Amino acid sequence: MNQKPKIDVNHISQLAMLNCDDDEKEKMIQGIEEILKLESESDFLPDNISDYNNSAVSVYDLRDDKPELNKINREMLLSLAPDKFNNYIRVPKTVE
Numbered sequence: 001m002n003q004k005p006k007i008d009v010n011h012i013s014q015l016a017m018l019n020c021d022d023d024e025k026e027k028m029i030q031g032i033e034e035i036l037k038l039e040s041e042s043d044f045l046p047d048n049i050s051d052y053n054n055s056a057v058s059v060y061d062l063r064d065d066k067p068e069l070n071k072i073n074r075e076m077l078l079s080l081a082p083d084k085f086n087n088y089i090r091v092p093k094t095v096e
Helices: 009-015 023-040 074-080
Strands: none
Touching: 009 023
């Protein structure tokens, strides 16, 4: 990649529903920059992103990701549970 992309760590945190302090956000930015650096050193993607303009879906036509809160409620989850006790989902014991 010839240009450095803008990393909006606040938007990423919001989408992932993460509560990050400033130190954690800085570590996230460093991690993403390291991933981008490794990708730029590989031959996986072309150097010029415009090579993808002829694909079926344009990389520039991305949806506006927004978290959807309160779409799932306790009653709906309990109705789907195969086994429940009071207001809890009962799961098999996995550790002896």
